Amino acid sequence: MLDSNKDSLKLEAMKRIVAMIARGKNASDLFPAVVKNVACKNIEVKKLVYVYLVRYAEEQQDLALLSISTFQRGLKDPNQLIRASALRVLSSIRVTIIVPIMMLAIKEAASDMSPYVRKTAAHAIPKLYSLDPEQKDQLIEVIEKLLADKTTLVAGSVVMAFEEVCPERIDLIHKNYRKLCNLLIDVEEWGQVVIINMLTRYARTQFLNPNVNVKSDLIKSNPLGEKAFYGSDDEEGKEEKAEAAALAKRKPYVMDPDHRLLLRNTKPLLQSRNAAVVMAVAQLYFHLAPKAEVGVIAKALVRLMRSHSEVQYVVLQNVATMTIKRRGMFEPYLKSFYIRSTDPTQIKILKLEVLTNLANETNISTILREFQTYIKSMDKDFVAATIQAIGRCATNIGEVRDTCLNGLVQLLSNRDELVVAESVVVIKKLLQMQPEQHSDIIKHMAKLTDNIQVPMARASILWLIGEYCEHVPKIAPDVLRKMAKTFTNEEDIVKLQIINLAAKLYLTNSKQTKLLTQYVLNLAKYDQNYDIRDRARFIRQLIVPTDKSGALSKYAKKLFLALKPAPVLESPFKDRDHFQLGSLSHLLNAKAGGYQELPDWPETAPDPSVRNVEVPEWTKCSSREKRKEKKVEKPFYSDSEEESGPTESADSESDSASGSGSGSESEESGSGSESEESREESESEQEDKEDEEDKRKKKKKTDRGKVKAPAVESPERFFFIFSRFRFLILEVQRLASDSCSLRTSCRRWHKKTIAPSGSVKTYELLHRITGEGLGVEYCFSRQPFSPDAHMVAVQIMFTNNTNAETKNLHVEDPKLQSGMRIKEFPEIELLPPGEMVTVVMGIDFCDSTQAANFQLCTHIRKFFVSIQPPVGELMMPVFMTENEFKKEQGQLMGMNEISEKLTLGEKCQNEHGIVQRVTSAANVSRVPCGSDKECRFAGKTVSSGILVLVTVATKEERAAQLTVNCEKMVIGTMLVKDILQALTQ
């Protein structure tokens, strides 16, 4: 069916295959037949083929390669969603051979203009990493780039990639920390979890512990549990002294504003509907917040208890850990942990754990009453756990020990054996603490040996009697007698205790028990279990005095009847908080693979300035621009060593330099417009440069020869050099205005601008008739407007055709579209009759062709005028090499590319003509190009610096194709129209 040409049949076949995969059956035989359909037009078939491909590509690597080209084509698709899905499937195919292709695709997608494609790129990173860990370094570069992304869509995915590939590179986060904190609330839920967990770790390395000062209070306020650990008071004292010393050393704690930012921005997420997000915030607060603020998480966690039982299970585990450290936090919610008979057993036991942890002197009576009802439950495991919990409460809280003990003793008469057994075990532990007062309980328990069958309980009773046989001298031998009778039928654990009991009795009361002991030991000697045989042999040697017995038997009594320390009943959740809460490792109480340890607080805070972000201007520009800017800052291309990295650009540099060198020749033709001063400046710069140029000349003599010769001859080469030169002067100008005082240079610029070269088109602003004798024309001088680089410079020429003087010419009341700005020209105080004056004003058109409306005022009248720029004037030239051009073009595919076929006009059939037409239509510069069939131009918009790339490819006859790549589609389409018109005329 797969070979059929009907889509419906193919679909049916694919559905069956997918159903096979779903059931876990092997469908790999069909691989060749399925892969053929990867280019199928039907979307559903295509998707199912993808499913199949991803599942089996690993097993059929060679055949899988057949499909790769389809995806590579998809990567260039104009539709962002198709690009994304192509990348997604391509990266999911686990075939090692295509690693380089994947790497390339990821790199490209990482700088895609669609955030969705960038998100997919972030997803692809861990896939590639798992396929080939050697790509790590390159992938880290991509991650670094994506981390700088500002969109919420990307943030979650890239942090996930970061966690999988390079969680140790915490330094990559610095610059993005604040941004991540601020974006957090808008990121999708799953991303939030990942980011919060990562930021918790980050904060632990970068900020100081907010609780250092309160630590000692904590110990004081929490004496019950804590005291047991500091065995003696001395030690505790020491501890506190050390604490105090540490305190004295430390300055008062001030929270880092970034630390505060994190806490503030995560707090609203406690209200999330997603339990995982709430838990992530809770653990963040638990690990990072000052003690006083942690309380806010309790309410949210209690809310989660309403959710599915699986969620409850995990939350309770975490709450149990928290309650050990911060009991006060959950005390108000004590009742939320009350147990219902309908809860699953595992939930009941966890709730019990929490209740036990929460118990203190004030609430113990309510908790014990609650426990009493639990004991009547039908769930026996739960009852056993309750009894243990009572035991723990009794050990922790001295006041209620007797009450608990009495309650437990009552349970001994319970009909259920399990309950009794559990009580016995717990009572044993409790009695160890103060045996003297409770000989009657021991007697009572001795009686129970007849009835209780649970081995653990029997063993416990026997141990108790043995241990405290002095308190019950009459009963003990009798118990031993009974036990000796049933010895052979007992469980191993009981047998061992019988031997113990016998030995102890032998030592204290050998008169009555000598024979019994002998008997028991003899029985044990022939037992099946070697442990018991060993024990019997050992004890016999130890206690029965023989000739050979050594020094040890003298101490037998001391050995057996030494005072044993009481056991500490503690929570299984104690100390679990060294695992990050909410993590898998914490839940299992064992380190899971890939678990990142939560680092300890640093002693001193690392430099907080690492998180400072650079001036926001730069982040707006593309990286390309940044690079250029850096070059300008450097003393012009001073060392060729540094430039040698990208040879391409070094070449173009020498190009431009040579252009400037020959600038003096080209002066008459075009650049007469330059001001005297600025030229002088530029020349002085040039001189410096030429010295270096000489050095370089020696190095690159051959190159120079090649470059220079055509520079003079071919006209478009000349044009290119000319535009280069203009650019250079521009740069110098900027440098000058940077270095000397800005204002003076500006004024100079205004005054001295001379009429632009003849090729520039002038437009009428105010006809001399409507202007009552005042004629105003304007043109786009294509000079950069130095007071504000985002403005287009408009040169305005006023002509006074009247006989009277015109005074106080100035701009008033501009009416602009939003975002547009205007920089008025300085007021012209006086325009004598018949004279002409030229001024420059700057307008930021915001990359639109909307007109700028304003009033032109003289001392007597006001005129409404408007300036509307042709789209070609909204840009300025950018200089790039062929390779750079191609790279940029590759990133502006799809919707950003507009191409149009055309027939060239008569006058512009040669290259020169095309170049001239294009550059007159738009303020772009030529890009050097290897092929003579193509002319390329590059520019960027003045206001937002978006690249505009123009390609004119000539074909046979006069046919040609015009392609414009620009992120702003409106600009692209308009530009195409303008250039088309210019070329076809």
Place this chain on the structure above:
Amino acid sequence: MIHSLFLINSSSDIFLEKHWKSVISRSVCDYFFEVQEKAGEAENVPPVIHAGHHYLINIYREKIFFVSVIQSEVPPLFVIEFLHHVAETFQDYFGECSESAIKDNVVIVYELLEEMLDNGFPLATESNILKELIKPPNILRSVVNSITGSCNVGETLPTGQLSTIPWRRAGVKYTNNEAYFDVVEEIDAILDKTGSVVFAEIQGVIDACVNLTGMPDLTLSFMNPRLLDDVSFHPCVRFKRWESERVLSFIPPDGNFRLLSYHVSAQNLVAIPIYVKQNISFFETGSSGRLDITVGPKQTMGKTVEAVFVTINMPKVVLSANLTATQGNYTYNPVTKTLVWDIGKLSQQKLPNLKGSLTLQCGAPKPEESPSLNIDLKIQQLAISGLKVNRLDMYGEKYKPFKGVKYVSKAGKFQVRT
């Protein structure tokens, strides 16, 4: 993150498997079966199981185990929440999340799983986006599909995924513009033997069904927002406005969604709508016991209490029950040992009563444990906490929508101890 997913039915058959990374043999589920056997009941299977080199995180929904395989550290709640989300999506698509529904729609299930996770990390989980990508099945479409051969994968590529409000798709159109809000409150309470309250709280949700054209911006305000002690929102709700003004301002998703869930605490506020007098006792001799239960209304604010059920899990030794009910009828299931008394409406005048004797297993000792009563009830037109919606305003669109608010109170985990 999530490596693979296995769906297992109650008879321990793996009926669906999906892998997002390389394939993991289904033998990994043996660990699961082992634990399951040990745990006995399904609800006692621990959600996280350590299985050799892997970890299994599972949930139990609608008699199906969703078992996911994890290889490295990941927050367990992350996986659990996601699995529940998967189950809810199935429910949404097929009307039920049963084994047969999944088996019947295995292709759609596979397509959904493919879209929801990429390399084990959640990709598109909003149901609006998914529905644009993959159309839910219905009878009409399946007929049309079989004739025309068209498919149920959306031809148009979803735009919602790219927008800043992923929960709402663009270009929604309705002829009747309606917005309904259901305020549903559940009372969780534990009463002790004497009928006094041990613990009580109210959990509420506001479920919305919004069918509005275009991009409406809604504002919902309450008469008494202070009642809400703890809230959690759908992501569409603007948190800042809630913090400052205590109003819910949001651009709603299309269709049904849960706008808000809240919690009303403070014990004294909770009005318990009924009272229960009960006496269950077993005799020392004679293998029998007696049962006497009376239910009556209390603090109902003038509304009638409906659909009252009393469910009792009896001790194992109870063989049968011979009872008489003055209202409604009762059933006793001797296998599960549950006694269910369906009372229906509670009236003020005549208090329903259930009385009679229980027969125990011969020779068995008197049971120590005391069963507890689980009570179910419903009160229409009343939010037991007293919460009231003040008004609903719409901005951003021209037309006038039809608005409606409904209140219901129910018993949640309402338990009476004996």
